[in-house]
Amino acid sequence: MTSKANHRSGVGLQVRGLRRSLGGQEILRGLDFDVRPGEIFVIMGPSGSGKSVLLRHLIGLETPSEGEIQVDGQSILAEGVMNKYRIAMVFQSGGLLNSLTVGENVGLYLTEHQLKTPEEIARVVAEKLEDVGLKGTEGKMPSELSGGMRKRVAIARALAIEPQLIFYDEPTSELDPLSSVVIAEEIASLNERIGVTSVVVSHDRELSFGIADRVAVINEGRIITIGTPAEVRRSPDPMVQEFLTAGFKRPATV
């Protein structure tokens, strides 16, 4: 879709033979794919197809039953990998710390790792909040915000990490159409500005095809098709076609 100005900071991801069983059921049934440095990679699929579980493995929160996830050739679970690369995740429900203010949440990574002085952190926090359209909300508590605002704070918090690889779980699921567009634009522009690699999970077809460099469609823990948006649209797989074209049709009235 867009030409990437530079790939200086983006880092790629390799998934090899990933399987995971949870509660006696195989949720991820053998996934192999690469995410290339600096691209926007969208994972689509119906609810319950294993998208969130997949993301939790990709960022190293879960240990696969089989297979491996590598960042730049090293296992994500290896000691020190999370130190070496800056990786961020925007959780489906935001994952904000409810006991901290919005500002403290956004600055958490920088504060805890003592990467900047408190004044610099305050400046970064203000800047990132402005980026997501929430200027001046530093002092609010997460419980005072709507679902959509919390998600935008979560995005600001991820941006403050200055990530090389960023995961979004349903970034637009609780947003109104206008905010969805803003977030989609933000994901795309971030990608262009700092060359970050983005992995976006979504079942929002418009968002996905609007921003994706490549799309993977998963169902029941397997990838059923993967490619550029154009390639995926042309996929002959009936399941893919059904997922891409399904729409609400008003029952014919007599």
Added chain:
Amino acid sequence: MFQNVGEMALLFWRAILALPVAWRQRRKVFEQFFEIGNASLLMVCLLSFFIGAVIALQTGPMLVERSLSSAVGGVVGLAICRELAPVLMSILIAGRIGSAMAAEIGSMRVYQEIDALRTMNINPIHYLVVPRLVSIAVALPLLVVFAILVGWLGGAVVSFSNDRIAIPIQTFYSNLRDVVVVKDVLNGVFKSFVFAIVIAVVSCHQGLTTRDGPRGIGRSVTKAVVNSIVIIVIVDYILTRALLGA
């Protein structure tokens, strides 16, 4: 409840290894410390005063009848500093602070806040467990010192004012000074230090292992309190034997 002893020991060990980060987390340690103080100081006063009072009431008349009125101060003093203050205050704190620890950490787990910490490469043990462990391990022994003093006062007041005991406050205290030595007080305080660690480890462990969504938080809180109390009473026996050298 005991199948988790291994996990709790591991959590304790990791927290010990992470103790040097307590200095960096000092702001959170202070916050927790003052929260414990604020939440419990009044309760500790009230509870320990009446514990002292009731012990005097139970033992005083019996001793006086046997013309042992000079022993009342010693009996009440020892019972409070060796056993009642450390154990009952720890149980109070398990109910008041252990439950809060399990609830806070449990809800952070359920609402993916702990996952978010991990994705930010922030160790939940450093961020959540160490500040709580350190603050309660300092606060509870201090509260117990306080409770011992207030408990003695409660004993003295009842011994003086109750008609069936009626011994002067000076007599009570001079007997207490003859019988109770510094080591007795230190033993009690040391026990409460160990109980504080029990409360922090059990409650943080319950919080961190909360399962099954919001419903699981209530279960974690209950288990944190009940398991803390049971372990405190068992550890109390073991420690008492060791400290008395019997």
